[in-house]
């Protein structure tokens with residue numbers, strides 16, 4: 823381990839209890855590891871918001887395949903943004919719903935914009951973008 827530093831934190835008792843329950847749900851065995859992961863996660867998000875760093879992200883969207891116009895729009899958008907899209911996966915979830923998962927790579931700012939534009943396309947039932955980093959944070 824590199825240069826670990828110990829420091830104390832003052833925290834409200836009920837907030838600490840909630841944090842303990844969170845740790846249990848997530849399978850953490852010690853507070854330090856849980857707190858380190860939270861800090862890293864926040865810093866990665868910050869890096870994305872900053873926008874210039876190279877980043878990797880995953881966008882997942884659920885939509886009804888009945889909407890041919892939407893399928894066409896989503897495919898068109900992906901062809902337009904091909905330089906930022908590494909891979910896509912299409913899953914026919916049930917008779918009506920499709921799940922599309924896109925792996926993105928590029929400048930954080932561009933990927934966030936691409937994710938937002940796909941998720942906000944009319945007819946998308948639910949979508950989520952998750953971020954990670956190629957930087958030195960983790």
Ligand code: NI
Nearest residue numbers: 887913914920
């Ligand atoms: Ni499908």
